Amino acid sequence: xxxxxxxxxxxxxxxxxxxxxxxxxxxxxxxxxxxxxxxxxxxxxxxxxxxxxxxxxxxxxxxxxxxxxxxxxxxxxxxxxxxxxxxxxxxxxxxxxxxxxxxxxxxxxxxxxxxxxxxxxxxxxxxxxxxxxxxxxxxxxxxxxxxxxxxxxxxxxxxxxxxxxxxxxxxxxxxxxxxxxxxxxxxxxxxxxxxxxxxxxxxxxxxxxxxxxxxxxxxxxxxxxxxxxxxxxxxxxxxxxxxxxxxxxxxxxxxxxxxxxxxxxxxxxxxxx
Amino acid sequence: xxxxxxxxxxxxxxxxxxxxxxxxxxxxxxxxxxxxxxxxxxxxxxxxxxxxxxxxxxxxxxxxxxxxxxxxxxxxxxxxxxxxxxxxxxxxxxxxxxxxxxxxxxxxxxxxxxxxxxxxxxxxxxxxxxxxxxxxxxxxxxxxxxxxxxxxxxxxxxxxxxxxxxxxxxxxxxxxxxxxxxxxxxxxxxxxxxxxxxxxxxxxxxxxxxxxxxxxxxxxxxxxxxxxxxxxxxxxxxxxxxxxxxxxxxxxx
Numbered sequence: 001x002x003x004x005x006x007x008x009x010x011x012x013x014x015x016x017x018x019x020x021x022x023x024x025x026x027x028x029x030x031x032x033x034x035x036x037x038x039x040x041x042x043x044x045x046x047x048x049x050x051x052x053x054x055x056x057x058x059x060x061x062x063x064x065x066x067x068x069x070x071x072x073x074x075x076x077x078x079x080x081x082x083x084x085x086x087x088x089x090x091x092x093x094x095x096x097x098x099x100x101x102x103x104x105x106x107x108x109x110x111x112x113x114x115x116x117x118x119x120x121x122x123x124x125x126x127x128x129x130x131x132x133x134x135x136x137x138x139x140x141x142x143x144x145x146x147x148x149x150x151x152x153x154x155x156x157x158x159x160x161x162x163x164x165x166x167x168x169x170x171x172x173x174x175x176x177x178x179x180x181x182x183x184x185x186x187x188x189x190x191x192x193x194x195x196x197x198x199x200x201x202x203x204x205x206x207x208x209x210x211x212x213x214x215x216x217x218x219x220x221x222x223x224x225x226x227x228x229x230x231x232x233x234x235x236x237x238x239x240x241x242x243x244x245x246x247x248x249x250x251x252x253x254x255x256x257x258x259x260x261x262x263x264x265x266x267x268x269x270x271x272x273x
Numbered sequence: 274x275x276x277x278x279x280x281x282x283x284x285x286x287x288x289x290x291x292x293x294x295x296x297x298x299x300x301x302x303x304x305x306x307x308x309x310x311x312x313x314x315x316x317x318x319x320x321x322x323x324x325x326x327x328x329x330x331x332x333x334x335x336x337x338x339x340x341x342x343x344x345x346x347x348x349x350x351x352x353x354x355x356x357x358x359x360x361x362x363x364x365x366x367x368x369x370x371x372x373x374x375x376x377x378x379x380x381x382x383x384x385x386x387x388x389x390x391x392x393x394x395x396x397x398x399x400x401x402x403x404x405x406x407x408x409x410x411x412x413x414x415x416x417x418x419x420x421x422x423x424x425x426x427x428x429x430x431x432x433x434x435x436x437x438x439x440x441x442x443x444x445x446x447x448x449x450x451x452x453x454x455x456x457x458x459x460x461x462x463x464x465x466x467x468x469x470x471x472x473x474x475x476x477x478x479x480x481x482x483x484x485x486x487x488x489x490x491x492x493x494x495x496x497x498x499x500x501x502x503x504x505x506x507x508x509x510x511x512x513x514x515x516x517x518x519x520x521x522x523x524x525x526x
Contacts, residue, residue, distance in 0.1 A: 012376060021365065093363060098354070
């Protein structure tokens with residue numbers, strides 16, 4: 001019981017530290033948020049562009065499809081970035097050895113990072129969604145935002161599991177490992193129908209889409225927001241997400257632990273000196 | 274007798290170079306042992322192995338009976354460390370950095386709210402600056418916060434890896450005085466790695482000489498001086514490491 005309480009306090013500590021950092025880097029957070037808005041607009045304007053060049057499409061529906069894709073892209077970017085910082089930022093600051101020598105279960109450490117990443121990611125992307133929707137004057141008369149949020153929450157378990165795998169990369173390659181998080185994000189979304197239906201992909205990519213949690217998240221969230229699909233309607237997207245979540249967290253922890261053992265064997269934890 | 278630290282044939286190699294070569298020694302509970310050695314002699318490797326940050330290639334190390342590999346979590350609860358670099362989240366304040374470190378050892382916000390100002394005061398840190406970002410503090414002040422971070426968790430084994438290197442004379446003396454105070458008031462065993470002979474002589478019960486990964490001697494300062502026929506610890510160190518280099522040349526020939 002005491003050990004459980006100790007780990008609970010440690011988990012709060014991880015979330016608390018990330019909150020301090022967001023506060024201390026407040027202006028940078030604002031700058032990145034503005035960049036994300038600009039980036040999302042470049043994607044979402046495509047629907048208007050297609051119509052302007054003579055294409056026939058329901059602009060509002062297509063704009064919403066693109067917006068959901070762009071928002072999920074931004075969300076994954078935040079989750080992977082924060083999880084990758086588990087090692088990368090601490091290595092840069094030189095604090096990593098103090099964190100890794102503390103009596104903190106690695107599952108709690110990574111779980112705390114994942115929890116903060118999800119909470120912060122949801123807030124940031126909800127704001128992004130609202131700003132861009134207002135910009136385009138989008139309305140969602142049938143949307144079931146509760147179902148959409150549930151899908152995102154369940155998908156986030158898998159995203160955090162995959163993020164744990166990317167988090168270990170800076171331990172193996174201190175110089176380039178952090179960038180590999182972006183590669184994972186890109187691969188995950190390209191096979192998941194981020195701005196297009198999965199059916200347009202080559203067959204082998206369609207097969208890969210079946211094991212990507214982003215596929216089910218995108219499909220389910222679009223159904224909930226565009227067509228008002230409720231929780232029971234998106235069950236076909238929900239259960240694969242639950243299954244992938246159950247697999248990805250233990251997998252992520254196992255890979256991270258293997259990476260940590262490698263770093264301790266080869267002296268890769270320390271930054272210098 | 275139960276030992277605070279038991280190291281037996283401990284070996285660590287990086288890219289075929291032995292950082293530690295079959296090192297064996299013990300430290301008694303409450304004892305302060307200083308280890309002298311040149312850069313690259315293996316001092317930091319020893320500290321990292323004892324604090325579970327490295328895995329040994331051979332031999333064993335136990336902290337209060339717990340193996341550093343098999344009982345990693347138990348060792349982590351007992352150990353804390355101050356290194357030559359005062360590493361912190363530089364944008365965060367001393368208070369925030371200390372709170373972050375303390376949570377990992379199970380200290381609640383209520384506890385740290387009271388303890389942080391108290392311990393900062395004890396290490397001679399101006400408490401009114403505890404909300405300033407670490408990057409705005411001098412090197413000496415940062416090292417005091419590093420000491421506070423280690424002591425906040427009440428370690429029973431304190432690993433000090435060149436804690437005064439790079440500090441000005443006043444800050445160095447303040448840190449050394451605080452180490453003395455900790456020894457006098459806490460049930461803490463201390464392993465101090467340093468280049469500073471005077472620091473080793475005045476703070477430690479026994480002094481070891483580590484050279485190219487090999488522990489050449491570990492004795493009280495007076496015995497070490499006698500063994501090498503030296504007037505002071507620096508001469509003893511030079512004599513010890515000089516013999517070692519000569520031996521290597523003979524062996525190579």
